[in-house]
Structure formats: C-alpha cells, structure tokens
Amino acid sequence: MSLNQSDILDVVIVGGGLVGGLTALLLAQGGVQATVLDAAPILDAEKTQGVANPRVLALSQATIHLLQTVDVWDKLARQQPYTGMQVWNKNGYGEINFGHAAEHTPRVEQALGSMVEPSLLNLAIQEKMLEQLQDYRTQVKVTRVEQGVGVWIIHLADGTQLKTKLVIGADGANSFVREQAFIDLDVLDYKQAGVSCAIKTVQPHQHVARQIFLETGPLAFLPMASLKAEENGYWQSIVWTLPDDYADEYVALSDAEFTQLLTRESHHMLGEVLEATPRAKFPLKARAAQQYVRDGLALIGDAAHVIHPLAGQGVNIGCLDAAVLCDVLLTDKKRGVWAHEQTLKRYEHRRKGQNDAMMHSMSAIGWLETTTFFPIVWVRNFGLKQVENQTMLKDAFMAQANGLGALKDTIYASK
Numbered sequence: 001m002s003l004n005q006s007d008i009l010d011v012v013i014v015g016g017g018l019v020g021g022l023t024a025l026l027l028a029q030g031g032v033q034a035t036v037l038d039a040a041p042i043l044d045a046e047k048t049q050g051v052a053n054p055r056v057l058a059l060s061q062a063t064i065h066l067l068q069t070v071d072v073w074d075k076l077a078r079q080q081p082y083t084g085m086q087v088w089n090k091n092g093y094g095e096i097n098f099g100h101a102a103e104h105t106p107r108v109e110q111a112l113g114s115m116v117e118p119s120l121l122n123l124a125i126q127e128k129m130l131e132q133l134q135d136y137r138t139q140v141k142v143t144r145v146e147q148g149v150g151v152w153i154i155h156l157a158d159g160t161q162l163k164t165k166l167v168i169g170a171d172g173a174n175s176f177v178r179e180q181a182f183i184d185l186d187v188l189d190y191k192q193a194g195v196s197c198a199i200k201t202v203q204p205h206q207h208v209a210r211q212i213f214l215e216t217g218p219l220a221f222l223p224m225a226s227l228k229a230e231e232n233g234y235w236q237s238i239v240w241t242l243p244d245d246y247a248d249e250y251v252a253l254s255d256a257e258f259t260q261l262l263t264r265e266s267h268h269m270l271g272e273v274l275e276a277t278p279r280a281k282f283p284l285k286a287r288a289a290q291q292y293v294r295d296g297l298a299l300i301g302d303a304a305h306v307i308h309p310l311a312g313q314g315v316n317i318g319c320l321d322a323a324v325l326c327d328v329l330l331t332d333k334k335r336g337v338w339a340h341e342q343t344l345k346r347y348e349h350r351r352k353g354q355n356d357a358m359m360h361s362m363s364a365i366g367w368l369e370t371t372t373f374f375p376i377v378w379v380r381n382f383g384l385k386q387v388e389n390q391t392m393l394k395d396a397f398m399a400q401a402n403g404l405g406a407l408k409d410t411i412y413a414s415k
C-alpha cells in the first residue's frame, strides 16, 4: 500500500528480523498496522529450507509461545526440541542434569525449548509479515531519522519521508536508529571469540544439549534437526568459546584435524565426530543501550542489548521486549492513549532492569570460565555439585530460564 507523504503513521518499525517482525505481528493482532522497513531482501523459501544453517538459536518456551500466538511457529520448516541439558567439568568435579537428560528415553513432549536455525525463523517471520501487514518494505535504506515536533521523520534513500508518532528501532546490534536518537552505548569486549559449525557424531544426541568446561573455554553441543531423515538425531551445532588466538588456530584446521580435536576434547561423549561443516568465528562483545526509550521512540532486541551470544538468551530476551512493548502500547490504546511518554517509560522500566541484570551476571563471573547457556551461568554461581542435588533450586532456575514468568503480567501470558 503506498501512503500519502503527509500522513502521520502510528508506528514505523525499522528492522524486520525476528524481534521487529514479531512486534509488527503482535501489533497487527491488536488492531495496529505498523509500517516495517528492512534493509534485507525477501528470502527464497526453497533455497533457505534446502540448506542447513550451521548455527541454531535455543528458543525458550516463552519465545515459542509468542511465535505460536502470531501463527509463525507452524511455518518453520524444521526445528529440534530438546528435553534435557547436561553440564560437566572436564576435570570431573561436577555434573548437573536438567529436564530428562538423565533418562534413557527422553520424552520429546516435555521439551525445555527448541533449537531453530535463524534463517528458517527469518523466513517464517517474513512469510507471515507478507500475509498480515499492509506496508512491509524490504531492501530499504534509511538515511536519516530525525525528531520533529510531536513526530519522528524517517528519510529513505529514494527520497521518501515517513512521519510517525512512534519509531521502534529493531535494527540489530549496530542500530542506526539508536545512533540517530543519540542514545549512548556501554560496550564490554570479552576478548574472546566463538567458533561455531555443525557436526555429525557416531552416537545420537537423544535431544540433550550438552556443555563441557574445558581449559580453553566451554564447548556446547546443541542438537539440531537434520536435512536428511535418516541422519536425524546425529547432527549438532557446536559453539566453542575460546581466547582469540585459539579461535584463529581452530578455524584454520582442516576438517579431519578439527573433527579429531573435537572427538578428543569432548572425551568421546558421543563417540567419534564424523563430519564438520566449515567453521565460523565471531567476536564476543556485550552492549547495552543507556536508555531504551526517548519521546516517541523505543529500542528493542539487539538494538537495545547484546548479551554474550553464547548465553543462548539474546533472541529470547528480545522477544520478551517485543511482548512487553506491545502489551503496554495496546493496553494504553484501549484507554485512548497512543505511545505516550509514560507508556514507553513503563516498557523501559519492565525490561531494562531484567536485561541488565542478566548481562551483569554473565560478565561478573568472567568469561574464561563461563558457558554457552544462560542456565549454566546460573549453575556455576552455585556450584555444579550443590545444584545437582537441589530439586527446588533447579526448578527455580528452569522457571527463570523458560521466560514464561516475564509474560505473566502481560496480555500474552501463557495459560
């Protein structure tokens, strides 16, 4: 739909990734049509589904619930539920199991969450936005975002100007919206890198996510769905946190050298590592926006916070931002108020403290000894041994990690 340049829109979302897309779909469900601007092109469904992405996102129960709410979950071409988590120290001084990691036959219906390839998530979100939104623009270049009197003006490279009462910055870690709104950023460089790829093992993963603390850093084996039905159950995405120099060295190894190294370092826990896809390396940095909102503007997802990617919670806390922001906006809209300063402040109040606390808890314990999974960070604070025998502590942890508590007081509470 083309809009008259003089129209003042209710909301423009810059960034149509998982978090921006989810926000637009939740708003549409609540009767508010957002204009979504994304720099990326529409993905080709066949190509995207036909290639396995070596990286997976560990989605919490809350994220899955939100994706079900907007009818995106069933659009995913494949996903791998996990029913247990197992963590141990290479030196053998502790082990802890969550969910059904200790059972011989894991019950898939009791999943702790699910591992999903980011490309498949983006495809499903795009498809739903194309169905539901009246104004979803891709391959758009935003050149300026400026505050006018009671409106924000968004300038596009083709000369279009959009005026809006509310701009939502969902444009990722290097957010242009954040920069244009002069919101400062705190950055913590961990001086480490993550190395990630997909691997196939001799023994099946049995729907369990595994994590070993090695001298070099934590190594995670995350179950992933396979492209070939006969290989289902044997493929995993690994994420290895390493000092920068080790990461360079391991990425440069041949496939054979790398699979041998992994087999050795994982103590043959799933037998020999048979295959590995090319390794990707990514630097590890935490970032926190000093404010999430300004008058008529809100930041969500990675635009507001990037936590250690290996914590496995980045997109989950971004989806909680989306839910809480839509909750306050739609609740106030029913009272005849749209995107008021106080509405946005309520969003910031409900999300920033929680997100900052998660970020600080990870930074505080030092990343040379830390882990790929937020659950594990929590566990290390208490000691593996003590926690393994404490059902109440483990239950408390699971309640926090599944994210459902943060949805409790919103219109998206899970029944």
Ligand SMILES: Cc1cc2nc3c(=O)[nH]c(=O)nc-3n(C[C@H](O)[C@H](O)[C@H](O)COP(=O)(O)OP(=O)(O)OC[C@H]3O[C@@H](n4cnc5c(N)ncnc54)[C@H](O)[C@@H]3O)c2cc1C
Residues within 6 Å of the ligand: 014, 015, 016, 017, 018, 019, 020, 037, 038, 039, 040, 055, 056, 057, 058, 059, 140, 141, 142, 170, 171, 172, 173, 176, 194, 196, 282, 300, 301, 302, 303, 309, 310, 311, 312, 313, 314, 315, 316, 317, 318
């Ligand atoms: C290696 C790795 C492993 C991870 N593992 C996990 C995990 O297991 N679990 C988890 O929850 N999280 C994980 N994360 C974090 C997760 O990937 C991010 O938190 C998540 O992708 C953020 O989503 P987003 O929508 O905020 O941003 P993005 O996914 O970055 O999306 C931003 C969107 O904005 C668009 N955009 C950018 N700039 C502009 C612009 N100027 N104009 C218009 N559009 C723009 C982009 O095209 C994109 O569509 C991991 C991250 C990494 C790097």
